[in-house]
Amino acid sequence: MKxxxxxxxxxxxxxxxxxxxxxxxxxxxxxxxxxxxxxxIDLGTGATEYAKSLMSSEFGQGLGRLPVLLTHTHLDxxxxxxxxxxxxxxxxxxxxxxADPAGSSLKGTLQNQLAPHYSPLNGLENLAAGxxxxxxxxxxxxxxxxxxxxxxxxxxxTMWTTGFRIKADxxxxxxxxxxxxxxxxxxxxxxxxxxxxxxxxxxDAMHDDAAYAMARGWGHSPVSAGVHLAGxxxxxxxxxxxxxxxxxxxxxxxxxxxxxxRTAIPVMGAAEGAYHEV
Amino acid sequence: MDxxxxxxxxxxxxxxxxTVRYGGQTSCVEVRTASGASVILDAGTxxxxxxxxxxxxxxxxxxxxxxLLSHVHWDxxxxxxxxxxxxxxGNxxxxxxxxxxxxxxxxxxxxxxxxxxxxxxxxxxxAEINFHEVDPGLPMTIEDAQILPFALNxxxxxxxxxxxxxxxxxxxxxxxxxxxxxxxxxxFLPGLETLTDEDRRVLGDMRAALVKSLHGCDxxxxxxxxxxxxxxxxxxxxxxxxxxxxxxxxxxDVRRLILYHHAPSHTDDxxxxxxxxxKEQGAAVGVDxxxxxxxxxxxxxxxxxx
Numbered sequence: 240m241k242x243x244x245x246x247x248x249x250x251x252x253x254x255x256x257x258x259x260x261x262x263x264x265x266x267x268x269x270x271x272x273x274x275x276x277x278x279x280i281d282l283g284t285g286a287t288e289y290a291k292s293l294m295s296s297e298f299g300q301g302l303g304r305l306p307v308l309l310t311h312t313h314l315d316x317x318x319x320x321x322x323x324x325x326x327x328x329x330x331x332x333x334x335x336x337x338a339d340p341a342g343s344s345l346k347g348t349l350q351n352q353l354a355p356h357y358s359p360l361n362g363l364e365n366l367a368a369g370x371x372x373x374x375x376x377x378x379x380x381x382x383x384x385x386x387x388x389x390x391x392x393x394x395x396x397t398m399w400t401t402g403f404r405i406k407a408d409x410x411x412x413x414x415x416x417x418x419x420x421x422x423x424x425x426x427x428x429x430x431x432x433x434x435x436x437x438x439x440x441x442x443d444a445m446h447d448d449a450a451y452a453m454a455r456g457w458g459h460s461p462v463s464a465g466v467h468l469a470g471x472x473x474x475x476x477x478x479x480x481x482x483x484x485x486x487x488x489x490x491x492x493x494x495x496x497x498x499x500x501r502t503a504i505p506v507m508g509a510a511e512g513a514y515h516e517v
Numbered sequence: 518m519d520x521x522x523x524x525x526x527x528x529x530x531x532x533x534x535x536t537v538r539y540g541g542q543t544s545c546v547e548v549r550t551a552s553g554a555s556v557i558l559d560a561g562t563x564x565x566x567x568x569x570x571x572x573x574x575x576x577x578x579x580x581x582x583x584x585l586l587s588h589v590h591w592d593x594x595x596x597x598x599x600x601x602x603x604x605x606x607g608n609x610x611x612x613x614x615x616x617x618x619x620x621x622x623x624x625x626x627x628x629x630x631x632x633x634x635x636x637x638x639x640x641x642x643x644a645e646i647n648f649h650e651v652d653p654g655l656p657m658t659i660e661d662a663q664i665l666p667f668a669l670n671x672x673x674x675x676x677x678x679x680x681x682x683x684x685x686x687x688x689x690x691x692x693x694x695x696x697x698x699x700x701x702x703x704x705f706l707p708g709l710e711t712l713t714d715e716d717r718r719v720l721g722d723m724r725a726a727l728v729k730s731l732h733g734c735d736x737x738x739x740x741x742x743x744x745x746x747x748x749x750x751x752x753x754x755x756x757x758x759x760x761x762x763x764x765x766x767x768x769x770d771v772r773r774l775i776l777y778h779h780a781p782s783h784t785d786d787x788x789x790x791x792x793x794x795x796k797e798q799g800a801a802v803g804v805d806x807x808x809x810x811x812x813x814x815x816x817x818x819x820x821x822x823x
Binding site: 248250251252253254255256258259262263264284287288312313314318319321322340341342343348351352354355356357358359360361362365396397398457458484 | 528529530531532533534536537540541542562565588589590591594595599617618620625628629631632633634635636672673703704705706707754755781811
């Protein structure tokens with residue numbers, strides 16, 4: 240299984256030369272199996288770049304199929320949806336899978352994103368491709384093509400998001416983004432279970448530990464939370480993800496270096512661009 | 518009067534190597550008069566950096582910020598929840614927009630911070646936020662600036678603004694389609710529809726009111742999202758070309774045209790070509806054409822002096 244980060248930024252897309260190496264696009268991660276099954280996680284602005292790359296494949300002819308998992312519907316995780324070009328090609332088939340936001344529905348929320356005052360698309364029904372919106376209860380298991388997926392609710396400020404443990408090709412990738420535990424060194428039982436023995440843990444690293452003191456309760460992790468969970472859960476590799484919009488390339492370099500100095504597990508700063516073999 | 522471009526991109530923010538020079542953030546322009554009064558045009562993603570600067574510069578001084586929205590498509594409002602002065606108690610943010618739906622402005626604009634989309638609801642921010650409905654054709658006064666709103670041709674409605682202050686003027690014309698092929702209303706357009714006689718009359722009136730509003734304006738910022746060959750494929754998207762913008766301002770006593778709301782697909786190298794091509798075309802009809810880039814500051818003196 241390979242992982243490619245198309246968007247690694249949290250909250251807000253950042254442009255300019257200080258953000259070129261790690262990238263400024265908001266959350267979007269692609270997983271590909273050796274057999275060619277693909278899975279996309281989140282539709283931040285990074286998904287628009289992925290969309291461009293898909294257009295030169297069968298998606299350009301309306302013959303593409305792709306499942307998309309959503310961690311949650313905060314704007315930085317869905318803002319690429321109205322600009323995901325293969326959605327405008329008749330014949331393509333997409334499944335968007337996510338949990339219903341508290342007190343609301345996934346479909347209603349995406350419909351509201353495309354409501355006439357906000358978007359000229361005026362609703363999901365105007366996407367030419369087949370796009371089915373499917374919900375699951377966090378905690379359930381999903382089987383999608385070659386991927387076996389365990390889901391769980393994890394705390395995100397006053398709400399929660401969905402964490403994923405994704406198994407394919409005998410490898411496991413765990414995605415825990417937009418998560419804040421009761422304390423950085425006290426991951427929830429569900430988060431621990433998703434991460435246990437994973438080959439790669441992709442973890443929220445929005446704050447450096449000093450900045451976290453000011454941001455406690457906002458729903459994001461300090462770098463140390465991912466480092467701690469990686470060690471406790473015995474993962475193979477830690478990818479720091481959901482970088483702060485204010486973190487320049489140089490600042491992320493320092494975060495990665497500081498994180499690596501505290502663990503023997505290989506640490507990488509998630510960066511747009513290359514495919515990584517898990 | 519100083520004009521600062523904080524976001525010049527259309528549709529969605531575009532990070533990466535291809536947008537380093539012209540910028541990738543979406544619509545946001547700040548107009549500051551000689552007295553220090555400031556009017557912000559649109560709240561796209563460029564607003565975040567402007568808000569950081571305003572919060573930094575003001576120190577402990579509380580202020581009143583005026584944000585004029587052209588319309589409420591995401592690329593024109595998604596910076597609002599990231600506007601730092603909103604998170605400072607004692608500040609006031611006045612938001613002006615066209616009411617196009619039956620909903621109140623507060624509901625429509627506040628809707629982008631529903632808990633599904635954003636963790637802090639607009640109603641809960643520490644600053645006071647007031648909403649003002651804009652009426653095309655009805656002038657307004659904001660501090661020492663005279664503001665004239667005018668209707669534009671864009672899905673679900675859009676409004677442009679002319680700002681007169683310091684003996685000079687700037688106009689903001691974004692987003693708009695031209696006025697000959699499509700009349701945007703409040704429904705989805707999969708492609709061009711046949712225009713009725715009534716549609717043609719409405720378009721003619723809208724164009725005439727726009728031309729009149731821009732007459733004698735020093736600097737006009739215009740939605741020139743498309744090149745002509747791109748426009749030909751997407752005439753129903755609600756955006757214009759530089760040629761169509763020149764058609765409106767040439768011969769209308771406008772000194773300078775700013776190309777704005779660049780397509781997300783246009784890289785810096787393409788933007789250089791566009792800038793050179795239209796500099797020349799503008800010169801041929803007596804208009805100084807400048808292509809907006811993020812961070813650009815234009816000082817506009819009284820007519821004839823800058």
